[in-house]
Amino acid sequence: MSELMKWFKSSDIWASVDAGFTIVSIIITFGTFIMVIKNYLNNKKQTDKIEIIINRNNCLETLPTFVLRKDFTRSEVFGILGALDSNSKFDIKYTSDAQFIENIFNIQKGVGKELIIKIEDEDKFDWHSK
Secondary structure (H helix, E strand, C coil): CHHHHHHHHHCCHHHHHHHHHHHHHHHHHHHHHHHHHHHHHHHHHHCCEEEEEEEECCEEEEEEEEEEHHHCCHHHHHHHHHHHCCCCCCECHHHHCHHHHHHHHHHHHCCCCEEEEEECCCCECCCCCC
16 A cells, blocks of 8 residues: 555656646636626626606606615515505506516516506506606
């Protein structure tokens, strides 16, 4: 066994193994650094403030509240609309549209900083900015 250790220490194999471990360690460290940076940027993006804008007769009104991107869901939007409607019985056709769901999904993915809700004449949403 001692002859094997002498041969291993005296040969270039040990230097090759050492160099290999050094290279692997550098690659792992660099990869970890990249992942930490990406995680930081993602967390920062999740704290973006998302505005909800009402488009009524081509007149844009921004609601007096916002939602953080990380909390932006359909139910959160409905809760805000219900809280701002004068008797909490809003009925907006656009909120049943596939485009509405797609816009919410895009905001959750990080695309866009506002949700525009189209309100038609037949919709019921009793809120006006003061």
